[in-house]
Amino acid sequence: MADNSYTLEQNLAEADGYLQRFRDQPLGHLINGDSVASVSGDTFTNHSPIDQSEMGSVASGDSADIDAAARSAEEAFGVWQNMGAVGRQKTLRDVARLITERARQIALIECVDTGQSMRFMSAAAVRGAANFTYFADLATTVANGQSLPTDTHINYTTRRAIGPVGVITPWNTPFMLSTWKIAPALAAGCTVVHKPAEWSPLTAHLLAEIALEAGLPPGVLNVVHGLGHTAGKSLTEHPSIKAIAFVGESATGSAIQSQGADTLKRVHFELGGKNPVIVFDDADMERALRAVTFMIYSLNGERCTSSSRVLIQEGIYDEFTSKLAERIKTIPVGHPLDPSTVIGPLVHPRHTGKVKSYVDAAVEQGATVHRGTNMADAPSDNFVAPVLFTQATNQMSIAQEEIFGPALTAIPFSDEADAVKIANDIEYGLAGYLWTNDVSRAHRVADALDAGMIWINSQNVRHLPTPFGGNKRSGIGRDGGDWSFDFYTETKNVSVALGDHPIPDLAG
Ligand code: NAD
Numbered sequence: 001m002a003d004n005s006y007t008l009e010q011n012l013a014e015a016d017g018y019l020q021r022f023r024d025q026p027l028g029h030l031i032n033g034d035s036v037a038s039v040s041g042d043t044f045t046n047h048s049p050i051d052q053s054e055m056g057s058v059a060s061g062d063s064a065d066i067d068a069a070a071r072s073a074e075e076a077f078g079v080w081q082n083m084g085a086v087g088r089q090k091t092l093r094d095v096a097r098l099i100t101e102r103a104r105q106i107a108l109i110e111c112v113d114t115g116q117s118m119r120f121m122s123a124a125a126v127r128g129a130a131n132f133t134y135f136a137d138l139a140t141t142v143a144n145g146q147s148l149p150t151d152t153h154i155n156y157t158t159r160r161a162i163g164p165v166g167v168i169t170p171w172n173t174p175f176m177l178s179t180w181k182i183a184p185a186l187a188a189g190c191t192v193v194h195k196p197a198e199w200s201p202l203t204a205h206l207l208a209e210i211a212l213e214a215g216l217p218p219g220v221l222n223v224v225h226g227l228g229h230t231a232g233k234s235l236t237e238h239p240s241i242k243a244i245a246f247v248g249e250s251a252t253g254s255a256i257q258s259q260g261a262d263t264l265k266r267v268h269f270e271l272g273g274k275n276p277v278i279v280f281d282d283a284d285m286e287r288a289l290r291a292v293t294f295m296i297y298s299l300n301g302e303r304c305t306s307s308s309r310v311l312i313q314e315g316i317y318d319e320f321t322s323k324l325a326e327r328i329k330t331i332p333v334g335h336p337l338d339p340s341t342v343i344g345p346l347v348h349p350r351h352t353g354k355v356k357s358y359v360d361a362a363v364e365q366g367a368t369v370h371r372g373t374n375m376a377d378a379p380s381d382n383f384v385a386p387v388l389f390t391q392a393t394n395q396m397s398i399a400q401e402e403i404f405g406p407a408l409t410a411i412p413f414s415d416e417a418d419a420v421k422i423a424n425d426i427e428y429g430l431a432g433y434l435w436t437n438d439v440s441r442a443h444r445v446a447d448a449l450d451a452g453m454i455w456i457n458s459q460n461v462r463h464l465p466t467p468f469g470g471n472k473r474s475g476i477g478r479d480g481g482d483w484s485f486d487f488y489t490e491t492k493n494v495s496v497a498l499g500d501h502p503i504p505d506l507a508g
Pocket of ligand 1: 168169172177228231236247248250253255269271272273402404474
């Protein structure tokens with residue numbers, strides 16, 4: 001459970017102690033178990049989202065560093081294979097244990113690096129450990145296949161790790177997302193080169209350090225920091241890297257697909273979303289209001305599965321939106337380490353600029369803008385008030401584009417068919433939420449929504465064995481349970497003749 005019983009002052013003092021090492025010396029890559037500078041010597045500066053102060057410098061990798069990491073992952077592949085599934089399982093359980101022991105440290109650093117609030121990050125660090133435990137438990141099932149017999153043959157399938165893989169992650173909840181991709185890759189028997197986001201590089205290093213301490217052989221998990229178009233691009237092009245698991249924007253996914261074409265990379269994409277939450281007039285209004293508010297204004301709205309478009313049935317539209325407008329006035333915006341904060345600073349001035357530009361767009365396009373309270377005396381412009389856009393139509397950019405901030409667009413609909421039409425009239429298809437007390441309608445609408453995941457009368461409650469992923473521009477592939485292993489393995493079929501089946505004789 002998340003423990004938010006510490007005061008802001010206690011959190012600040014403890015975080016400051018943890019951050020000192022990053023100020024003292026540049027953060028290196030972690031290649032073959034060693035912390036190393038870039039071959040070029042290049043670094044970039046890591047800035048605090050809170051006040052833009054410098055938090056230290058970070059090695060900026062390019063193709064030379066990626067090459068060293070990929071070779072290291074290639075050499076370590078045999079070592080990791082030789083440990084066997086039981087050996088890998090034990091090590092990954094140890095990683096989970098150490099993450100749990102350091103969950104508070106991870107959460108404090110994550111908050112200061114991303115601007116996400118402690119209220120949510122303490123749970124995210126714990127969830128990172130749960131990801132490792134879950135996939136460690138499954139490690140001994142990865143090779144399992146099917147028996148597909150015929151009258152003449154026994155066919156059986158087996159699965160084997162595909163080899164070294166690249167994992168590229170975004171900045172929104174970096175530690176949890178890294179574990180979500182890396183734990184199944186390692187459990188499958190793959191070795192990994194991880195390229196974390198340049199706006200939040202710190203906790204990736206902690207994860208790799210913890211893994212080494214838990215007994216992961218050097219080279220099994222390597223981290224190369226750097227920018228997307230240098231380190232990230234090189235990783236997607238490296239011939240030793242067999243597959244790329246990517247979480248980030250849809251446009252970056254397209255770029256990665258082209259970059260990986262020459263080396264025929266297998267890709268798994270978790271991309272953007274503009275997820276609808278449909279509220280019918282028979283829904284439990286109080287619970288729907290709470291869920292709609294939570295699913296866009298938690299995690300700074302920087303969440304791929306946020307319900308950023310609320311479609312409300314006409315008869316309850318005015319009442320529902322006026323209650324929403326009241327609620328956002330009470331959502332606390334503040335320092336990410338303040339235990340009462342819900343919305344912390346957005347990650348980077350460039351992202352803040354993007355989010356704010358949609359407020360201007362909403363006004364220009366004729367929507368009404370409702371604002372929650374901003375933080376008094378905020379130390380930087382990255383602290384933004386939650387916003388709600390009403391009188392919006394689905395054609396507006398605030399309804400079609402992913403804002404990835406605490407901004408909700410409310411659109412009215414007339415009936416079930418209209419709701420489904422509006423919900424699907426978008427290039428994304430990650431998640432959909434719907435609130436109704438009509439059980440038949442709930443199933444009909446769930447079936448009609450073009451999205452990878454649907455929640456009915458529910459906020460986004462994850463169950464790790466269930467498939468996670470999106471349709472259309474929201475992704476390729478599914479994670480969770482055995483779906484993760486399909487991506488990180490090659491399947492082989494072995495066919496054994498049971499006796500003397502007919503073999504055509506071609507001799508003259
Ligand atoms: P981004 O695509 O800009 O960057 C993600 C990562 O890709 C970073 O590490 C970046 O350095 C790297 N990158 C950028 N260009 C690259 C290139 N040409 N080749 C290789 N790597 C490259 O995304 P972001 O702004 O960091 O993250 C926000 C996005 O992530 C949002 O669209 C959000 O919806 C998405 N996201 C999706 C999920 C999901 O599960 N579907 C989860 C979290 C975030």
